[in-house]
Amino acid sequence: MHFASMRQYIVVLIIAAVVALAVTAYLSLPRAYLLMATTTSTRDTGLLPPMLRNFTLDTGIEVRYIAVGTGQALDAGRRGDVDVVMVHAPALEAEFIASKDGLCRNQIMYNTFVIVGPAGDSAGVRNATSAPDALARIYDNRSRFESRADNSGTNIKELALWSAAGLNASSFGTWYEKTNQGMGATLTIANERAAYTLSDDGTWFAREPTLPYLGLLYNRTDSVLRNQYSVIPVNPATHPGVFSERALAFAQWLVGPRGQSFIGAFKVHGHTIFTPDGTGDC
Amino acid sequence: MTLAGDILQITALSLLVAGTSTLVATLIAVPIGTVLGLREVGSARLLRNILFTLYGLPPVLAGLLVFLLLSRAGPLGPLRLLYTPLGMVIAQVVIVTPIILGITMSVVSTVERRVKDTAFVLGADRYQLSITVLREAAAGVLTAIMVGFGRAISEVGAVFIVGGHIEGQTQVLTTTIITDVAQAEYGHAVALGVILLLLAAVIYSLLYRIQERTLP
Numbered sequence: 001m002h003f004a005s006m007r008q009y010i011v012v013l014i015i016a017a018v019v020a021l022a023v024t025a026y027l028s029l030p031r032a033y034l035l036m037a038t039t040t041s042t043r044d045t046g047l048l049p050p051m052l053r054n055f056t057l058d059t060g061i062e063v064r065y066i067a068v069g070t071g072q073a074l075d076a077g078r079r080g081d082v083d084v085v086m087v088h089a090p091a092l093e094a095e096f097i098a099s100k101d102g103l104c105r106n107q108i109m110y111n112t113f114v115i116v117g118p119a120g121d122s123a124g125v126r127n128a129t130s131a132p133d134a135l136a137r138i139y140d141n142r143s144r145f146e147s148r149a150d151n152s153g154t155n156i157k158e159l160a161l162w163s164a165a166g167l168n169a170s171s172f173g174t175w176y177e178k179t180n181q182g183m184g185a186t187l188t189i190a191n192e193r194a195a196y197t198l199s200d201d202g203t204w205f206a207r208e209p210t211l212p213y214l215g216l217l218y219n220r221t222d223s224v225l226r227n228q229y230s231v232i233p234v235n236p237a238t239h240p241g242v243f244s245e246r247a248l249a250f251a252q253w254l255v256g257p258r259g260q261s262f263i264g265a266f267k268v269h270g271h272t273i274f275t276p277d278g279t280g281d282c
Numbered sequence: 283m284t285l286a287g288d289i290l291q292i293t294a295l296s297l298l299v300a301g302t303s304t305l306v307a308t309l310i311a312v313p314i315g316t317v318l319g320l321r322e323v324g325s326a327r328l329l330r331n332i333l334f335t336l337y338g339l340p341p342v343l344a345g346l347l348v349f350l351l352l353s354r355a356g357p358l359g360p361l362r363l364l365y366t367p368l369g370m371v372i373a374q375v376v377i378v379t380p381i382i383l384g385i386t387m388s389v390v391s392t393v394e395r396r397v398k399d400t401a402f403v404l405g406a407d408r409y410q411l412s413i414t415v416l417r418e419a420a421a422g423v424l425t426a427i428m429v430g431f432g433r434a435i436s437e438v439g440a441v442f443i444v445g446g447h448i449e450g451q452t453q454v455l456t457t458t459i460i461t462d463v464a465q466a467e468y469g470h471a472v473a474l475g476v477i478l479l480l481l482a483a484v485i486y487s488l489l490y491r492i493q494e495r496t497l498p
Contacts (some may be wrong), residue, residue: 014309016305020306023302024368027366031366064449064450065448066365066446066447067461080354181464184464184466207466210466
């Protein structure tokens with residue numbers, strides 16, 4: 001290789017780097033869209049893309065989202081990295097508001113937690129008289145159980161149900177497995193390992209065709225199994241620079257007639273997933 | 283549905299992020315790697331050891347670090363680079379630079395040992411020696427760049443944490459495969475995997491050609 005050609009390579013390299021950086025920087029210009037942190041369950045049901053499209057059509061406001069566990073979603077709000085959060089863990093939401101990270105809270109819809117497991121149901125969850133009773137049967141039988149263990153709304157509900165059954169999940173043996181992953185991934189693992197798990201019915205119905213070894217074993221509308229979703233704009237007083245007005249518009253649209261009727265009409269594989277119950281102080 | 287458009291966009295962003303990171307890392311790592319590779323002893327040794335440790339830096343740790351730096355509550359928060367392609371590039375530069383640096387250093391010091399005496403006998407000065415060595419080491423340096431790009435395009439942890447995997451903004455091939463699997467979209471995931479493989483094949487064969495031509 002000649003010296004001249006090496007200089008050529010270096011010049012080409014520098015130009016290429018500058019161009020690539022310029023394109024990347026252009027794509028990284030301060031965003032104009034509303035950024036939401038939400039939970040994997042709203043993504044995994046497929047609700048978000050069509051709902052956000054409708055919101056954008058109505059208001060001209062573009063929304064993008066990151067889908068993580070409720071704990072992480074609230075933390076993204078607490079760090080000021082997103083403008084609005086949409087989550088389902090009322091106790092954590094109250095803390096989020098109390099710490100002035102959240103501006104206000106609109107509850108928008110609910111679905112139901114269900115217990116799914118191997119179709120053979122050796123623990124007898126089908127015959128359970130209540131959700132805590134169902135978990136107690138799994139415990140008595142030491143049947144394998146997959147816990148999300150990710151501080152998500154579903155995980156928090158699961159831990160509360162073990163407590164209601166008089167059991168302490170932290171003392172469980174190897175039959176109690178922690179996936180540390182989202183709902184979809186946890187259902188896949190439960191399906192492969194013939195395990196029980198707690199799911200929201202929305203994600204379950206969306207994923208059911210791909211989970212041949214699992215069955216819906218406990219599906220009743222006990223009030224304890226109600227899974228309430230809420231939207232909370234991030235407080236601009238605590239986190240200057242968030243798109244507060246647009247976040248409020250989003251929260252209001254969700255509980256308004258357009259948002260509520262879209263949610264009520266949303267179906268996955270023929271099942272209505274969410275029941276709209278919009279109300280709140282935003 | 284806009285499936286094809288979606289795949290195209292994801293592929294383009296993967297290439298852009300990995301390519302930009304590799305180019306920037308190359309511009310940082312090759313000059314430094316050459317200088318350090320030429321210095322046999324002394325203070326360079328400690329620096330070399332540190333750099334070789336970074337060589338094994340777990341990508342996901344780099345991702346966590348850059349996330350904490352770029353988050354609005356972090357020291358670089360005002361730049362607002364979290365969940366942007368540029369943020370992803372920063373994370374990948376942190377990952378790729380030590381790789382290119384480490385390999386360049388090794389190659390250069392090996393070549394130097396081989397050509398040093400001859401060059402000095404022929405009356406070369408220090409600068410001319412560097413140029414000669416770098417020229418002789420060109421094939422090895424290209425390998426370093428290839429390895430760096432391979433790491434960047436196949437990396438998933440850091441771009442997931444720093445990019446946030448936002449639809450239409452920061453989704454890349456590897457992160458989309460992860461979320462596809464979580465949603466049992468195995469067909470889509472396999473399609474993206476094939477694209478990833480094809481990209482690697484095309485780029486590596488291109489680089490291999492350049493490498494062959496530059497062999498002394």
